[in-house]
Amino acid sequence: MLLAPHLHRLGNDIVASYLIETDAGITLIDAGMPGHWRDLQRTLAKIGRPVSDIRGVVLTHGDSDHIGFAERLRREAGVPVFIHSADAHRVRTGEKPKTPMGSAKLGPMLSFLGYGIRKRALRTPQVAEVHEIADGDVLDLPGSPVVIGMPGHSPGSIAVHVPVVDAVFVGDALATRHVLTGKVGAQPAPFTDEPTEALASLGRLAGVEASWVLPGHGAPWRGSPADIATAVRASA
Numbered sequence: 001m002l003l004a005p006h007l008h009r010l011g012n013d014i015v016a017s018y019l020i021e022t023d024a025g026i027t028l029i030d031a032g033m034p035g036h037w038r039d040l041q042r043t044l045a046k047i048g049r050p051v052s053d054i055r056g057v058v059l060t061h062g063d064s065d066h067i068g069f070a071e072r073l074r075r076e077a078g079v080p081v082f083i084h085s086a087d088a089h090r091v092r093t094g095e096k097p098k099t100p101m102g103s104a105k106l107g108p109m110l111s112f113l114g115y116g117i118r119k120r121a122l123r124t125p126q127v128a129e130v131h132e133i134a135d136g137d138v139l140d141l142p143g144s145p146v147v148i149g150m151p152g153h154s155p156g157s158i159a160v161h162v163p164v165v166d167a168v169f170v171g172d173a174l175a176t177r178h179v180l181t182g183k184v185g186a187q188p189a190p191f192t193d194e195p196t197e198a199l200a201s202l203g204r205l206a207g208v209e210a211s212w213v214l215p216g217h218g219a220p221w222r223g224s225p226a227d228i229a230t231a232v233r234a235s236a
Contacts, residue, residue, distance in 0.1 A: 003212065003220060007165040008047075010039040013177050013219050014115050015065050019043055020165055022142040025055040029145075029160055029169040030216060031070035035119030040069065051077045056141045058133075059083040060171025061157040062090030063191070064124040065116070066216055071125040082139060084149065085132040087156025094126050096154070099191050101180065108182030133158075148208070152198025153189055159205065167212035168225050173201060174232045176218025186231035189217065199236055202229040 001009045008019040010032055017030035019040070026049060032039070044051060057070050057079060073079045083091050090096050116122065133139065135149030135158070148159040150173040160169040172189040180190050192198050205213075205225035213221040213228045221228050 003214075004165060004167075007167060007212070008043050009214070009220070010036050010043060014112060014179060014217065015119070016214070016216055017066070017068070018169055018214055020143045020162055021047055021049065022164065025142045026053045027055060027141045027143050027145060027162070028057040028073075029162075029214075030060055030066045030171065031057055031068040031073065033065055033068040033116060033119035033121040034072070034124055035068075035121070037069040037072060051079075054079050056139070057081045058139065058141070058145055058160050059087070059091060060160065060169060060173070060216065061154040062087035063096070063154065063172065064094065065121060066171060067091055067127055068119070068121070068124060071127045074127060074129065080131050081127050081129070082131045082133050082141075083127075084147070084156030084158050085134060086151070087154050088130055088132050090154065090156070091127045091130055097193055099193055102190055103178075104180040105182060108178070109180050111182075112179040148204055150198070150201040150204060152194050152196075152201045153192045155193070157198075157201075159208075161208050161210060163210075165212070166210055167214055168205065168208050168210040169214045170205070171216045173198065173215075174228065175215050176221055179217050184218065185235065186221065186228050187235040188232060189215075195236075199233060202232055205229045
């Protein structure tokens with residue numbers, strides 16, 4: 001799905017990742033679920049770019065519904081995978097703390113589970129080799145992504161600011177659709193390790209200038225990062 005010139009979304013409001021297209025190559029933000037590989041192939045075919053144009057995948061954190069096809073891309077095409085050092089162990093092993101499920105409704109919960117089954121998320125490959133990054137890094141990738149530390153959802157949760165597409169990608173630092181209740185609108189994401197810390201991290205978005213805020217779950221937000229941060233806090 002084309003959101004804006006050079007900015008594409010893979011997946012949908014249930015699970016989304018993003019493709020940034022520049023003359024210098026392509027940067028991916030997150031890798032959805034394994035079955036989103038087909039979404040990636042369709043988008044590349046539509047824009048007339050080969051897999052070899054992908055210069056890197058930046059993961060907003062190490063959870064399975066964000067690392068989907070990253071290992072396949074790394075193994076088959078040699079594409080480097082970047083993740084915050086605090087989530088490097090999680091993305092390599094899948095080890096993470098158990099968090100309370102919280103509110104849920106049967107219909108949306110079954111829809112999320114069914115979607116995961118269709119997208120082969122029950123057996124997501126871990127990423128064998130990663131490049132560790134840190135808060136404040138400007139990555140040598142198309143679009144020059146800027147890493148913003150957003151600990152809370154996970155220790156190494158990040159947002160990624162890419163000025164060339166006027167967007168900040170927030171992973172699960174917040175959501176605009178709750179995968180377990182179906183509630184839409186700006187809100188905290190479920191399955192968060194440290195909810196209080198995650199809310200505090202939203203303050204890091206206040207100074208980011210962007211017209212798009214793009215979460216891993218839910219519809220794109222057209223507006224300022226500061227405004228959505230305020231809306232999430234109000235929802236919490």
